[in-house]
Structure formats: C-alpha cells, structure tokens
Amino acid sequence: MAANTRRSCSEVLKVHTNLGTLAPSRFDCRLVLYNDLLIEDLLDKGQYGSVYKGIWQGVSIAIKELDDCTDPKEFSDEVWLMSQLDHQNIVKFVGACNAPKLCILMEFIEGGSLYRVLHVEKRQLDPDSVTSLLTDIAKGLSYLHAQNVIHRDLKSKNVLLTKEPLRAKLCDFGVSKLQAKDSTQTDDVGTLLWMAPEVVRSRCHSEGSDVYSYGAVIYEVLTNSLPFSDTKELNHYNIMYLMCMEAKRLTLPECVLPKTPLQIKYIIDRCLDHSVDMRPPASDLVELLGGVDWEETCSLGSDTLSDDMDAFDDEGV
Numbered sequence: 667m668a669a670n671t672r673r674s675c676s677e678v679l680k681v682h683t684n685l686g687t688l689a690p691s692r693f694d695c696r697l698v699l700y701n702d703l704l705i706e707d708l709l710d711k712g713q714y715g716s717v718y719k720g721i722w723q724g725v726s727i728a729i730k731e732l733d734d735c736t737d738p739k740e741f742s743d744e745v746w747l748m749s750q751l752d753h754q755n756i757v758k759f760v761g762a763c764n765a766p767k768l769c770i771l772m773e774f775i776e777g778g779s780l781y782r783v784l785h786v787e788k789r790q791l792d793p794d795s796v797t798s799l800l801t802d803i804a805k806g807l808s809y810l811h812a813q814n815v816i817h818r819d820l821k822s823k824n825v826l827l828t829k830e831p832l833r834a835k836l837c838d839f840g841v842s843k844l845q846a847k848d849s850t851q852t853d854d855v856g857t858l859l860w861m862a863p864e865v866v867r868s869r870c871h872s873e874g875s876d877v878y879s880y881g882a883v884i885y886e887v888l889t890n891s892l893p894f895s896d897t898k899e900l901n902h903y904n905i906m907y908l909m910c911m912e913a914k915r916l917t918l919p920e921c922v923l924p925k926t927p928l929q930i931k932y933i934i935d936r937c938l939d940h941s942v943d944m945r946p947p948a949s950d951l952v953e954l955l956g957g958v959d960w961e962e963t964c965s966l967g968s969d970t971l972s973d974d975m976d977a978f979d980d981e982g983v
C-alpha cells in the first residue's frame with residue numbers, strides 16, 4: 667500500500683465528513699462508537715483485515731476490522747455502497763466505526779461462507795439446496811446489476827449462508843463499483859480462478875464478468891472443487907496462459923454430468939462462455955433456474971448434450 671494512503675485518524679474523520687455529504691442522514695445515524703462494540707470470536711482473516719463476531723446493542727453482528735493501511739477512500743466507498751443496498755440476498759449493513767479502527771458492521775450470518783461448506787467441511791448439498799442457493803445468488807446479483815453495481819469479486823468466499831432456512835447472501839463490496847456510465851472498470855482486482863477471460867486479459871469488468879464468476883460458483887457447488895482444480899500445476903501463470911492463449915474453458919468434469927440437470931448444464935455453459943455477449947443477464951438466470959428438473963440430467967456417453975442444449979435455445983429458454 668502506498669505511503670500516501672496511510673492517514674491519521676483526524677484525516678480519516680475528514681474522509682467520513684465527505685462521506686456524510688454523500689448520504690448525510692443515513693450515514694450519520696449509522697456511525698457507531700468502537701467502544702460500544704463487544705468483539706468476540708475471529709471469524710476469518712482476509713486480505714484487507716479481520717472479520718469478528720461481535721455484539722452491538724445486544725444484537726449479534728459481524729465486524730469487519732480493516733488493516734491500518736487501508737485506504738480511507740476505499741473504506742468510505744465500501745461503507746457508502748453497502749449502506750445503499752437493501753435486498754434479502756445481500757448481507758445487511760448495520761453501521762461503521764472510523765476510530766481507532768476502521769470497521770464495517772453487518773448482520774451476522776451464522777452459517778459462514780459457501781467456500782467453507784464446499785471446500786472445508788466438504789458437504790455435498792442436496793438438489794433442492796443447490797437450486798435454492800443458486801437462485802439466491804442469482805437474485806442478489808440481479809439486484810446489484812439493477813442498481814448498476816458490479817460485484818467484481820463473486821466467489822464462494824463472498825457468499826454467506828444462513829442456517830435455517832438455508833439461504834445465500836452476497837458479501838464483500840470492497841472492490842465493487844458503481845458501473846460508470848460509459849466506461850468499463852479496469853482495476854486489478856478479483857480472484858483469478860473466478861475471473862472472466864476478458865478480466866484476466868484486459869481487466870474489463872462488466873455485468874457479464876460477474877455472470878462468468880457466477881458460472882464458476884456453479885462449478886464449485888456441483889463439484890465441491892475449486893475452478894480449474896483438475897489442471898496440472900495449478901498456478902496463476904498457468905491459468906492465465908490457458909485462458910488467454912489457449913482459450914481453455916472451465917467445463918464440468920464428466921463424472922458429475924450424470925447427476926447434473928440438463929438445465930443447469932445449459933446455464934453453466936452459457937455463463938462460462940468466453941464471449942461476454944453469449945452470457946445471460948443475471949435477471950435471466952433466476953428465470954432459467956425456475957426450470958431446473960433434477961430428474962432430467964445429462965447422461966454420460968450421450969452425444970446428445972449439445973443437441974439438448976440446442977433444443978433449449980430453439981425453445982427460446
């Protein structure tokens with residue numbers, strides 16, 4: 667982090683005053699005193715700080731405490747963006763602290779991340795849970811896009827799960843941005859395994875690149891593996907080379923095809939298309955998932971898969 671991004675507390679307060687001018691009434695009432703927080707267990711240590719479970723005004727919350735070197739402008743942007751979002755599939759913003767630590771306070775989601783469920787606990791989700799989680803994520807993404815917000819870092823670590831009922835909510839708007847009217851966001855962010863090829867190549871973020879990342883999350887849910895985990899010598903350089911120079915597509919391993927509904931296969935293929943124009947808008951994903959039938963799966967050895975998918979196209983699904 668550049669030295670000029672390190673600022674004193676008083677400078678940080680000024681940043682917050684600026685933030686207050688963007689959304690004065692909403693932000694003022696959500697500024698929380700750090701001393702009023704009861705910080706409990708560490709939930710996760712991320713790239714930009716640590717997330718704790720805590721209590722504020724008798725209610726369980728999650729406290730994202732950012733590292734001291736965090737750029738206050740980025741913090742303000744994340745706080746402001748979160749404070750503007752209101753949807754059942756987006757983690758709810760509770761408030762923020764600006765001293766002595768920069769913290770973002772959110773509703774506490776007790777089930778942890780989808781990443782944890784799939785890759786640490788290695789839980790296999792039942793068909794109904796798969797459909798409902800994928801629908802929740804699509805609804806959250808569709809809501810963001812309707813607000814002109816591109817998530818830019820959609821992956822299983824940024825999907826949180828409630829327990830009963832099992833529901834998914836998107837979190838982590840640290841790198842999300844409002845879509846500029848006539849330009850494409852091009853910062854170097856996101857996580858390679860979930861990144862659309864155009865983002866890897868030229869850092870072009872768009873709603874379509876979020877939809878690609880959504881396809882990579884479907885891959886994770888169906889396989890309990892990380893994207894490209896079947897690639898030999900999985901490293902950033904190889905992934906970049908395969909995607910950009912050899913146009914390698916992320917495809918489902920054959921072993922999961924017999925239990926994969928045809929409609930989900932169709933959705934994942936469309937989302938992971940290297941051509942951004944071929945990917946469906948997030949709002950269509952919700953509708954497409956409504957047609958998932960777990961009895962109607964892809965069968966191994968069948969050469970009708972592409973025919974089946976053509977049939978979907980012909981029906982205008």
Ligand SMILES: Nc1ncnc2c1ncn2[C@@H]1O[C@H](COP(=O)(O)OP(=O)(O)O)[C@@H](O)[C@H]1O
Binds near residue numbers: 714823
């Ligand atoms: N509201 C929350 N409730 C429960 N756990 C959370 C919450 N927010 C974040 N976490 C946990 O902390 C992790 C990191 O949070 P995130 O906002 O993605 O931070 P980072 O910017 O460091 O990636 C998540 O993957 C999840 O395990």
Ligand SMILES: [Mg+2]
Binds near residue numbers: 712823824838
């Ligand atoms: Mg994250």
